Amino acid sequence: MTASGELSIGGNSDIVLVRQRVRAAAVEVGLSLVDQTKIVTAASELARNALVYAGGGRVRIEIVRNGVKMGLRLAFDDDGPGIPDVDQALTDGWTTGNGLGLGLSGSRRLVDDFDLRSAPGEGTRVTVTKWAR
């Protein structure tokens, strides 16, 4: 289980690094090529969100097990301003930045489990899991 670990997200080059590490972990878990692509894409969106909206953060990459099923869990944490209205933030096309507003809502569609915790002034934690089929 070498692919597990924590990475800090402090600059653009870290987004590339997150993609590479998540890809390696997804291969290790045995995700299909399409599922690898989905979780790496979600990781790219969430890492960029942490960078753009919170000035940086970190991600914990973890291989998890549920009975006989293996999964890949990514927990993105930041100490940014937090999200006042989580429902609104999860709406397609909603953005306070200059992106497309697909980062959060799109990432949710790409994974099996999605959990978003945030409050103003308390940062944001997004946890996503993709299970091997």
Next chain:
Amino acid sequence: MDRVPVLKLGDILIVSIQVDLQDQGVLALQEDLADAVVATGARGVIIDITAVEIVDSFIGRMLATIASISRMLDAETIVVGMRPAVAITLVELGLSLGGVRTALNLEKGVALLNHLGGAQIATTAR
């Protein structure tokens, strides 16, 4: 920073993205291509993403922006070589890349540009 080379073949500019590009690299490509379209008077731009393992919303938006910029500069853009897993993921992400023409591979992309008119490369004249 990685910079993607822009190749010229007849009236067509070809870029093939071979590395996992950082966001600045993506933005630099946008500017390099706009400059190259004007400098060469190219009528078509082909972006080969055969080697690209993921297209997230940032890269997707860049592809759409390049297509819009080129069109304004009188050139058509064709994205070629998208992997099936990338296509599936893009649609699920919610990015349909409307306005971006695609072809399965470089050869079909060149044929499409020739069909659209304007662009001609020497190798197509037999």
